[in-house]
Structures are given as structure tokens and as C-alpha cells.
Amino acid sequence: MSTSTSPVQVHRHGTVAVITIDHPPVNALSQAVRQGLLAAVRKLDADSSVTALVITGVEGRFIAGADIREMNQPPGEPLLPDVVAAIDACTKPLIAAIGGPALGAGLEIALACDARLGGPAAQLGLTEIRLGLIPGAGGTQRLPRLVGVARAVSLIGEGRVLKAPEAHDLGLLDEVVTGDLLVAALERAPHVAKRRVSELPVPRGDAAAEALAFSRARKAAKSVPAIEAAIRVISAAHEGDFASGLAQERAAFLALRGSSEARALRHLFFAEREAGKVPGMAEAVARHVAMVAVIGAGTMGAGIAVALADAGLPVMLVERDDTAASAGLSRVRDLYERQVKSGRISEADVAERLGRILPTSDWSCLAAADLIVEAAFEDMAVKADIFRRLDAVAKSGAVLATNTSYLDLDAIAAATCRPQDVVGLHFFAPAHVMKLLEVVRGRATAPEVIATALTLARRAGKQPVVAGNCDGFIGNRIYAAYRRHAEYLVEDGAAPDAVDAALEAYGFAMGIFTVSDMSGLDIAFAMRKRRAATRDSRERYVAIPDRLCELQRLGRKTNAGWYAYDAAGRKSVDPLVTQLIAAARAEKGIVPRTFTALEIQNRLLAVMANEGAKALAEGVALRASDIDVVFVNGYGFPRTKGGPMWAADQMGLPRVLAEMKAAQEAGGSGSEPAPLLVELARTGRSFADWH
Numbered sequence: 001m002s003t004s005t006s007p008v009q010v011h012r013h014g015t016v017a018v019i020t021i022d023h024p025p026v027n028a029l030s031q032a033v034r035q036g037l038l039a040a041v042r043k044l045d046a047d048s049s050v051t052a053l054v055i056t057g058v059e060g061r062f063i064a065g066a067d068i069r070e071m072n073q074p075p076g077e078p079l080l081p082d083v084v085a086a087i088d089a090c091t092k093p094l095i096a097a098i099g100g101p102a103l104g105a106g107l108e109i110a111l112a113c114d115a116r117l118g119g120p121a122a123q124l125g126l127t128e129i130r131l132g133l134i135p136g137a138g139g140t141q142r143l144p145r146l147v148g149v150a151r152a153v154s155l156i157g158e159g160r161v162l163k164a165p166e167a168h169d170l171g172l173l174d175e176v177v178t179g180d181l182l183v184a185a186l187e188r189a190p191h192v193a194k195r196r197v198s199e200l201p202v203p204r205g206d207a208a209a210e211a212l213a214f215s216r217a218r219k220a221a222k223s224v225p226a227i228e229a230a231i232r233v234i235s236a237a238h239e240g241d242f243a244s245g246l247a248q249e250r251a252a253f254l255a256l257r258g259s260s261e262a263r264a265l266r267h268l269f270f271a272e273r274e275a276g277k278v279p280g281m282a283e284a285v286a287r288h289v290a291m292v293a294v295i296g297a298g299t300m301g302a303g304i305a306v307a308l309a310d311a312g313l314p315v316m317l318v319e320r321d322d323t324a325a326s327a328g329l330s331r332v333r334d335l336y337e338r339q340v341k342s343g344r345i346s347e348a349d350v351a352e353r354l355g356r357i358l359p360t361s362d363w364s365c366l367a368a369a370d371l372i373v374e375a376a377f378e379d380m381a382v383k384a385d386i387f388r389r390l391d392a393v394a395k396s397g398a399v400l401a402t403n404t405s406y407l408d409l410d411a412i413a414a415a416t417c418r419p420q421d422v423v424g425l426h427f428f429a430p431a432h433v434m435k436l437l438e439v440v441r442g443r444a445t446a447p448e449v450i451a452t453a454l455t456l457a458r459r460a461g462k463q464p465v466v467a468g469n470c471d472g473f474i475g476n477r478i479y480a481a482y483r484r485h486a487e488y489l490v491e492d493g494a495a496p497d498a499v500d501a502a503l504e505a506y507g508f509a510m511g512i513f514t515v516s517d518m519s520g521l522d523i524a525f526a527m528r529k530r531r532a533a534t535r536d537s538r539e540r541y542v543a544i545p546d547r548l549c550e551l552q553r554l555g556r557k558t559n560a561g562w563y564a565y566d567a568a569g570r571k572s573v574d575p576l577v578t579q580l581i582a583a584a585r586a587e588k589g590i591v592p593r594t595f596t597a598l599e600i601q602n603r604l605l606a607v608m609a610n611e612g613a614k615a616l617a618e619g620v621a622l623r624a625s626d627i628d629v630v631f632v633n634g635y636g637f638p639r640t641k642g643g644p645m646w647a648a649d650q651m652g653l654p655r656v657l658a659e660m661k662a663a664q665e666a667g668g669s670g671s672e673p674a675p676l677l678v679e680l681a682r683t684g685r686s687f688a689d690w691h
């Protein structure tokens with residue numbers, strides 16, 4: 001039981017036995033932990049010299065959840081329900097002493113105990129839904145017995161994590177202990193009586209609150225199917241006895257565990273952790289960043305300043321002149337005011353964060369910055385000029401970053417005498433909300449500069465992905481191919497709203513034409529004009545968006561784009577656009593054909609994966625899963641589909657290749673199947689196992 005190699009140790013304090021879990025880094029409930037825990041509980045229950053048991057974790061930990069790696073393997077004995085059942089059956093009082101995260105399976109263990117004490121850093125939540133699962137060891141049956149059905153539905157449905165005081169208010173924690181948690185648990189132990197949660201009645205709740213919780217959860221279940229199962233199984237707690245509820249829960253859990261959604265979410269769980277790791281960079285030490293600056297306080301600059309100030313950093317927000325600087329500050333205030341209105345932060349938070357942002361037009365203050373992010377106009381001449389000036393003023397060793405979306409990072413770096421310090425930090429709009437941060441590595445970028453960017457990303461709560469330098473890096477490069485092919489579909493016969501509907505049915509929050517209208521059609525128009533001279537004449541060109549722009553239909557901001565918008569912002573199909581599309585088809589002699597939603601989905605998925613394969617082969621993306629992380633965190637790709645490369649693997653690469661050949665016929669030059677896709681399809685391999 002308590003051999004020195006076991007992650008579960010038992011120590012006696014008089015008649016009380018303390019079971020301590022020490023399984024770094026987070027005390028996941030791996031097989032060895034389950035074995036140790038089960039053996040300890042059984043042995044101590046049978047030991048007549050023991051009167052009570054305490055379960056806890058070392059160093060402020062408890063149990064952060066199941067071991068997700070084990071979920072892709074055949075289950076190893078003992079299963080979690082067996083461990084929980086042994087705790088529930090124990091004849092002596094058990095106390096969970098929770099110093100840190102008790103999440104998922106960890107909370108299920110705690111719920112099977114007779115009492116729960118929490119330290120100030122305790123976090124409690126049944127978070128399985130984030131992995132496309134429901135609790136599988138009694139969580140859905142015990143939680144409603146403690147907090148009622150309505151609360152259980154919303155807590156499990158949202159996978160919400162409660163801090164200690166809230167968990168105490170809801171009755172999940174019996175007490176929050178500010179002093180030494182173990183000392184408190186040992187003091188309470190002789191007085192704790194058996195109180196099995198499984199034997200408590202489910203409290204009769206307020207019918208209106210229940211109806212509301214159920215309807216909210218049902219809405220969310222549209223994108224996360226596991227929520228539907230959670231609702232069904234929690235309702236069972238209401239209706240039947242504990243044992244039958246438990247059986248229903250287990251059956252639903254097992255069905256979900258092997259589902260495509262849960263597998264996709266597990267893939268992303270690991271992909272997101274892997275994305276910040278760059279091979280060969282283990283030695284690189286991040287530079288110290290205490291003061292940052294943002295150049296340009298427009299849409300992006302203001303959002304970036306907020307993101308960095310929210311991370312606790314002092315930010316100098318540098319503009320061309322004082323008027324522009326104060327306009328920038330108003331933009332920042334606006335962003336904060338919206339967050340106050342939505343209840344996300346308080347006025348006091350705003351005052352504190354605003355206090356860290358200094359708007360200025362004085363470039364000399366840039367000498368104090370450890371890291372500078374340029375977010376001025378997307379124009380090489382403007383950026384080169386800024387980097388030349390930065391080179392003269394920035395301190396030695398300062399990281400010089402650009403938020404460019406498409407421009408050549410090496411050309412920007414060449415404007416300085418220190419290209420090793422230049423890196424891309426590609427934030428997504430709105431920069432203070434979107435999680436994705438592409439860290440773009442130039443030819444000369446030093447490893448410590450990448451390490452600094454990755455550290456900054458984590459500090460700001462962003463999901464970093466390292467990308468190589470190319471037109472559009474990972475995200476915008478693939479997005480451009482995707483958009484081009486969406487336009488081919490339209491010119492060939494699909495209506496824009498049919499394309500959008502197909503994408504939304506696939507799980508995207510918004511279809512691509514709705515997104516284009518939201519971001520504004522003029523940006524891409526300007527880019528197309530800039531590139532007109534160098535465009536491959538054999539590549540098919542759809543002029544419909546140019547026509548829309550020429551008619552000043554720039555999207556939502558002009559109340560017209562691919563769609564029409566009324567005064568309340570509601571969109572509708574505009575007959576004028578339908579006519580314009582028909583005219584464009586007629587001009588090229590295209591006889592429109594129909595596309596089913598599935599054809600649209602498969603075509604666009606194949607195009608994304610194909611461009612992804614090119615980015616992979618060029619080393620622009622380090623791994624296929626990095627592309628998935630980019631698309632689910634920056635482009636609204638549905639998480640439950642795992643990202644475009646994962647989804648392509650699931651579809652089968654020979655099918656993706658066949659689809660890509662059809663796409664090539666539609667697109668011509670520039671739409672060739674990627675050699676890597678051809679190779680993998682031929683050899684029966686997948687993107688996931690390509691390195």
C-alpha cells in the first residue's frame with residue numbers, strides 16, 4: 001500500500017489515518033493512484049485501530065482530474081467507480097482536505113467522502129464537459145444531492161470551476177480553512193459523522209429555476225452534445241434511486257468516451273499543451289519583460305494594450321501625435337467600459353488597469369521598454385520606417401515585435417541592425433478576447449526571443465502557436481485558400497447563405513461570408529489590388545467581392561456586403577447581390593450547379609487541410625496539431641471536430657485527396673493537391689502520425 005514508490009502514502013496521527021496523494025505534476029488519477037487509494041481505503045477500513053480517514057494531496061494539491069492519456073487506452077483496473085464505491089462503502093468517516101484543484105474525477109472522489117474542507121486555493125468543478133464527457137463515477141448523482149438539480153445542471157453543463165468561497169456558499173465545501181488544512185482536518189476528524197452523499201435525498205428545487213437551467217443547457221447542447229446526456233442523467237437523480245442513476249450515468253459516460261467529439265476534444269487538450277513547445281529550444285531562456293510598449297493605438301493596438309495591461313504589465317501606447325494618442329486612449333476606455341457593462345470586470349479593475357496604460361506620442365520613452373509590439377498600418381513602408389526608428393531608440397536586447405497579418409517578417413527585420421530581436425506577435429481581433437497568438441519566427445529570430453514571446457503569451461492567458469514566416473503565416477494563409485474556394489463555390493452555383501448555412505451546420509459559429517461582412521470587405525480588397533500585378537494569371541479569380549466593394553458594400557460597417565443589414569443589424573439575403581452573382585456567372589459562361597451542404601463542407605475541409613499540408617511540408621507549421629490549435633482558437637473552427645487536420649484524418653486522407661482533385665478542377669493553378677497529402681494518402685498514413 002504505502003511503498004516508497006507509490007504515489008499514495010498513509011501516515012497515522014493517533015487514530016486518524018491520512019492518505020496523501022503525491023503524483024506530480026497535478027495529482028491526476030492515474031492507474032497507480034487509483035490502486036493506491038483503493039488499497040489504502042480498504043485496509044484502513046478493516047483496521048480497528050483507525051477511527052477516521054483524511055484524503056489529501058501534497059503541497060496544496062488534491063486531485064486535478066482523470067489521467068486523460070489513459071482515456072485512449074483500454075481501461076486499467078481498478079476503475080474509478082470501484083474506488084469511489086469503496087470510499088462510499090467505508091464504514092468510518094472520511095474527510096477530503098482540498099488544498100488545490102479538485103476537478104472532474106478529483107471532485108467525484110471528494111463527493112464520496114463524508115465531509116469536505118477546503119483551503120483558500122481550493123477549486124472545485126465537474127469539468128468533464130470540456131472533454132466532451134459527463135462525470136462517470138457518481139458526480140451527476142451526488143452533486144444534485146448537495147446543490148439541487150438546477151445548480152447541478154448548470155455547473156456540470158458549463159464545466160464551471162468554483163473557488164473556495166462559492167463552493168462553500170453552495171454547500172459543496174463544509175468549511176473554508178485559512179490556517180493549516182491538515183491540522184484543521186485532524187482536529188475535525190473525531191467529530192465528523194458518517195454522512196454519505198449517496199444516501200441524501202435530492203432537494204426539491206424551485207421549478208422555475210430548474211426550467212431555466214435546463215433550457216440554458218439545452219441551448220448550449222447544440223454545440224456540445226454531451227450536455228444533452230448530462231441533463232438526462234442528472235434528471236435521473238431526481239426521479240429514481242441512487243443505484244439506477246449511477247448505472248445510467250456510467251452507460252452514458254462510456255458511450256461518450258469513445259465518441260468522435262470526445263476524441264477530438266482530447267486531441268485538442270494535448271495539442272494545446274504541445275503547441276508552445278519548440279524542438280531544440282529547451283536551452284533558450286526568456287528575457288525579462290517588465291515594461292512593454294505598443295506602437296499604433298488603432299483597433300489592434302488598443303486591444304493588445306488591454307491584453308497586456310490585464311496581464312499586469314505597464315504599457316506605453318505610442319501614436320503618431322497627441323490627437324491620435326488620445327483617440328487611442330478612448331478606444332481603450334471603450335473596450336473596458338464594454339467589459340464593465342457585461343459584468344466581467346468592476347470599475348475598480350478598470351481604474352487599476354487603465355493606470356498601467358500610458359498613451360504618448362513621445363518616442364524617446366520607448367528606450368525603457370523590454371518588448372515593443374508594432375500595430376500600425378499594414379504597409380511595408382510604414383512598418384520598415386517604424387522598425388528603423390525603433391532600432392535607433394530601443395534598448396539593447398529589447399524584443400521588437402510586429403502584429404503584421406501578412407507582411408514578410410524578414411523584410412521588416414532587415415530594417416534594423418538586430419534582426420535576431422525581431423519576431424511576429426500576431427494577435428487576433430479583438431486582441432483582448434481572442435486566445436490565439438501566432439508567434440512568427442523569422443530567419444534570424446533568436447531562440448530567446450521566441451522563448452520571451454511564449455512566456456509573454458502565457459502571462460497574458462493566450463494560446464501561443466509558433467509559425468514560420470510566409471504570406472499569412474499559418475492561419476491567414478490557410479484562411480485565404482478557404483475563402484478563395486468558398487468564392488469558387490458561389491461562382492459555380494452555391495448561394496453565399498447556403499455556404500454559410502453548411503459551415504454553421506458543421507459547427508462554425510459563423511459562416512465565412514458572414515465573417516467577411518463583420519471584418520469588412522475593404523481590407524481583403526486592398527490586398528487584392530496590391531497583389532494584382534504579381535498574381536498568377538492561371539489562378540481563378542472571382543471578382544464578385546471587388547464588385548461589392550466598388551458599390552461601397554464593405555460589410556456590416558456600411559450595412560451592406562454579402563448580405564443586407566437592417567437598422568437592428570439583422571442580416572438578410574439581398575436580391576441585388578444575388579443578381580450580381582448571376583451576372584458574374586453569366587459573364588464567364590458558368591452554368592450554375594447545386595451543392596449539398598455535405599459537398600460544401602467536404603470541399604472546404606479538404607482545401608484547408610491541403611493548404612495545411614503545404615504549410616507543414618514547408619515547416620511553416622511545426623506539427624499538424626498546431627494548425628488545429630490555430631483554427632479552433634482563432635477562426636471559429638468547431639472544437640468538437642478537433643481542427644481541420646484532425647477532421648481530415650478522420651475523413652480519411654484518400655477521400656480528402658479525391659475531394660482536393662475536384663477542388664483543383666474548380667480552382668486551377670494554386671489549388672494543386674499538396675505532395676504531402678498525396679504521399680500520406682498513398683501510404684495509408686495520417687497527418688497525426690507525420691513528423
Ligand code: NAD
Pocket residue numbers: 295296297298299300301318319320324374375376377378379382386403404405406426427428429519
Ligand atoms: P488601424 O488602422 O485600426 O490602426 C493603426 C494605428 O496605427 C492607427 O491608430 C494609426 O494612427 C497608427 N499608426 C500608423 N502609423 C503610425 C506610426 N508611424 N507611429 C505610430 N502609430 C502609427 O489598424 P489595425 O486594424 O489595428 O491593424 C494594425 C496592424 O494589425 C496591421 O498590421 C494589421 O494587419 C494587423 N492586424 C489586424 C487585425 C484586424 O482584424 N484588424 C488582425 C490581426 C492583425
